[in-house]
Amino acid sequence: MKKLLATLALGLGLVFASGVAMAEDTPAAPAAAAAAEAPAAAPAEAAAAPAPVPNKGDTAWMTVATILVILMTIPGLALFYGGLVRSKNMLSVLMQVFVVSSLIYVLWVLYGYSVAFTSSNPFFGTFDKIMLKGVTVESLGATFSKGVYIPELTFVAFQATFAAITCALIVGAFAERMKFSAVLLFCALWFTFSYLPVAHMVWYWDGPDAITDAASLEKVTAAAGWLWAKGALDFAGGTVVHINAAVAGLVGAYMVGKRIGYGKESMTPHSLTLTMVGAALLWVGWFGFNAGSNLEANGLTALAFVNTLVATAAATLAWIAGEALSKGKASMLGAASGAVAGLVAITPACGFVGPGGAIIIGLVAGLLCLWGVNGLKRMLGADDSLDVFGVHGVGGIVGALLTGVFAAPSLGGTGVYDYVANAANPQYSIGSQVWIQLQAVATTIVWSAVVSLIAYKLIDLVIGLRVSEEEEREGLDISSHGETAYHR
Numbered sequence: 001m002k003k004l005l006a007t008l009a010l011g012l013g014l015v016f017a018s019g020v021a022m023a024e025d026t027p028a029a030p031a032a033a034a035a036a037e038a039p040a041a042a043p044a045e046a047a048a049a050p051a052p053v054p055n056k057g058d059t060a061w062m063t064v065a066t067i068l069v070i071l072m073t074i075p076g077l078a079l080f081y082g083g084l085v086r087s088k089n090m091l092s093v094l095m096q097v098f099v100v101s102s103l104i105y106v107l108w109v110l111y112g113y114s115v116a117f118t119s120s121n122p123f124f125g126t127f128d129k130i131m132l133k134g135v136t137v138e139s140l141g142a143t144f145s146k147g148v149y150i151p152e153l154t155f156v157a158f159q160a161t162f163a164a165i166t167c168a169l170i171v172g173a174f175a176e177r178m179k180f181s182a183v184l185l186f187c188a189l190w191f192t193f194s195y196l197p198v199a200h201m202v203w204y205w206d207g208p209d210a211i212t213d214a215a216s217l218e219k220v221t222a223a224a225g226w227l228w229a230k231g232a233l234d235f236a237g238g239t240v241v242h243i244n245a246a247v248a249g250l251v252g253a254y255m256v257g258k259r260i261g262y263g264k265e266s267m268t269p270h271s272l273t274l275t276m277v278g279a280a281l282l283w284v285g286w287f288g289f290n291a292g293s294n295l296e297a298n299g300l301t302a303l304a305f306v307n308t309l310v311a312t313a314a315a316t317l318a319w320i321a322g323e324a325l326s327k328g329k330a331s332m333l334g335a336a337s338g339a340v341a342g343l344v345a346i347t348p349a350c351g352f353v354g355p356g357g358a359i360i361i362g363l364v365a366g367l368l369c370l371w372g373v374n375g376l377k378r379m380l381g382a383d384d385s386l387d388v389f390g391v392h393g394v395g396g397i398v399g400a401l402l403t404g405v406f407a408a409p410s411l412g413g414t415g416v417y418d419y420v421a422n423a424a425n426p427q428y429s430i431g432s433q434v435w436i437q438l439q440a441v442a443t444t445i446v447w448s449a450v451v452s453l454i455a456y457k458l459i460d461l462v463i464g465l466r467v468s469e470e471e472e473r474e475g476l477d478i479s480s481h482g483e484t485a486y487h488r
Contacts, residue, residue, distance in 0.1 A: 052140060054151050061297035062154045068288025069161035073101050073168055076285050080278025080336070081172050082485075084386050087270040088475025089176045090485035096171045096180065100187050101164040107191060108160040115192075116199040117159070122226035123197050125204065132156065142207030143295040146422075150295060158292060163199070165289075166241045167191050172386030173249025174256045177472050180480045182465050186455055190248055194451040198444055199240050201225040202232060211419040231416065232440035233407060233433070235304065236293035238348025238400040239444040246393030247448040250382060255456040256465050258383035260472050272332050279336035283312055286343045290350040300414075304350040308343065311350075311362035315342025318366025326370075334370070337391060341369035344395030349403035354412025361406065365398045400441050404434035 078097040082090050104112070111130050118125035129135060132153075141155035167187040174183075205224040211217050221229045227239075234240060259267065269275060291305040319338025320330035345365030346358055353361065372390035384390065407413035408430050416433075418425040459465055466472075471479035478484060 052147065052149055054140060054149050054154075055143075055296075058143065058148065058296045059150050059154055061301070062150050062158055062292060062295065065288035065292025066154070066158045066161055068285045069158070069165065069292065070285075072282050072285030072289060073161065073165040074098055076278050076281030077165060077168055078278070079274045080282060080340070081175065081386055083271040083273065083275030083278060084172075084269045085175050086267060086475070087486055088477055088484075090270065090477060091483060092180070092476035092480055093171065093175055094485075095481055096175075096183050097168045099180075099184065100168045100171065103184060103187060104164040104167050104191055105160050107188065108163050109156075112163060112191065112196055113156050113159065115196045116163075117204055119204070119206070119223045122224070122229065123201060125196075125200055141295075142209060144208060144300075144417075145296060145298075146208045146419075148296060155295070158295075159199075162237060162241060162289075163191060163195055166195055166237075166245045169241070169245040169388060169392060170249045170252065173384045173388040174252045175385040176476065177259050177466055178252075178256050179464060179467055180476075181463055182459050185459050185463065186252070189455040189458070190448075190451060193455070194244060194248065194448050195240070198244050198447060201227040201443070202234050202240050202440065204228060208419050214420055217420055227440045227443060230439060231433070231436050233352055233403050233416070233437065234348045234400065234440065235351035235403075236290045236347045238344070238396045238403070239440050242344050242347060242392040242396030243400065243441060243444045244448045246389045246391075246396060247445050248452040249388035250380070250384060250393065251449055251452040252456060253382040253384045253389075255453070255460070259385065260469060262383050269333065272336075276332060276336050279339050283339055283343060286312075286347075290347060294351055300351055303354075303414075306355055307346055307350040307353060307358035310355055311346035311358040311365075312339050312342035314359045314362030315339065315345065315366035315369075318363045319370050322367050322370045337369070337373065337387070338366045341365045341391050341395045344392050345369075345399035345402070348396070348399045349406065352403055352407035352414050354406070354414075356412050357402075357406030361399060361402045364402065365395050368398055369394050397441055400437050401434060404437040405430055407433065 074097065078094045081093045081097060085093050109132055111127060113132065114127050114129035115125045118128050120126040135152050135156065137151065137153065139152035140149040141152040143150060167190065170187065170190070171178075171183060202225055205228050206220045210220050227234075232239070261267070287305055287308055290308045291301045294301045294304055316335050316338040319341060320334050323334040324330045342362040342365055345361050349358065349361055369391050372394035373387040374390075376394065377384060377387065377390055380389075382389075405411065407415060408428050409415045409424065409426070410428075413428075415424040415426070415428045417423075456465060467476065467479060475484075
């Protein structure tokens with residue numbers, strides 16, 4: 001038996017060896033020959049470029065930036081405003097900021113994102129993405145660099161926070177006297193007919209990947225928002241957020257009327273401690289607001305970050321210096337207000353100017369906004385409770401106009417990027433750009449004023465704008481919400 005097995009093994013080994021030898025002398029199989037004779041393009045087809053995917057680093061940064069903007073609103077803006085009102089109205093302001101933000105987040109998903117960021121005409125988008133139709137986990141959002149993407153859902157969330165804080169800013173102008181239901185209804189109407197169109201006009205375009213030559217640039221410009229097509233520069237919302245909200249607030253202050261006892265009774269802030277905490281949270285969150293508006297994590301993000309830091313500091317110093325010279329003392333309220341003024345003014349400019357320009361913008365804004373909440377406020381004669389127009393309106397206008405000046409490469413700015421040449425356009429005209437910026441400012445003021453006036457009028461006819469005198473004297477915490485911020 002053993003001999004038989006050995007013989008079989010030897011035979012199999014000889015057959016295997018002969019097979020290998022025959023294979024080496026045999027021509028290639030037809031399939032192998034066909035592969036050898038295939039065109040050279042086959043390997044290229046097999047190595048086709050992979051489908052674009054979101055950049056993980058940029059996505060992580062934008063997630064953090066979105067969280068920071070939420071921090072700006074709740075609790076930042078809520079505490080900043082809350083500390084500035086009288087104690088009997090503390091919770092009403094917190095409630096308005098909190099609920100207005102919640103309302104806008106929902107409306108943004110329902111139709112806001114679609115109207116602001118789809119292509120239809122220079123003023124409005126479409127309802128193609130209503131309820132985020134077609135926006136999935138695979139959907140990509142463009143950044144400012146060709147071939148670099150973030151998830152579209154990340155962009156949706158980031159822009160939602162901008163819409164929410166813009167509407168929440170308005171409530172400071174008519175604080176302590178407006179019906180809660182009227183506040184919510186006004187914010188819904190104004191968001192729909194003022195915020196969304198202005199955001200579309202200033203920020204909507206097809207992204208850099210759509211631009212390859214002069215013809216494609218012309219096509220993108222024709223489909224873009226009206227002010228973007230004109231060349232208006234607004235990096236993070238000087239027009240869309242601050243001027244837009246400030247005008248709505250000023251119109252509201254006129255329409256609702258002055259607080260009972262305004263100019264006769266003391267209406268000093270009840271807690272500057274909370275106001276300082278709120279201002280500090282605003283400053284921290286604003287880094288997400290401004291640096292996040294680059295939509296990427298790169299050198300331009302770092303520039304926006306540094307500019308936000310130094311402009312705010314410069315405005316704080318300018319405000320308290322002006323206060324000390326005019327009143328003899330620098331105040332904590334002045335420091336907090338100066339910081340917010342600097343944040344507002346650098347918002348449209350933060351990605352376009354150098355740090356030197358940012359410091360100058362901060363210094364100018366600090367001084368002019370100090371005048372805005374004192375001299376200009378008296379001239380206007382409106383009871384803008386928390387100086388929304390004096391800080392956000394004046395600061396936004398200053399920042400928008402000075403963006404046109406200090407974006408110039410000769411003054412340390414970045415100039416205007418040419419997506420056809422993939423480089424900064426060397427031919428920058430300060431005069432021409434300031435004129436474009438002025439058009440953006442004027443358009444925003446007129447648009448917001450008209451929408452606001454109509455919205456306030458409608459609400460006053462339907463449900464009324466203002467609480468009764470008895471409710472106002474009691475305080476909105478008790479009369480509107482049945483609770484108090486502090487035990488008496």
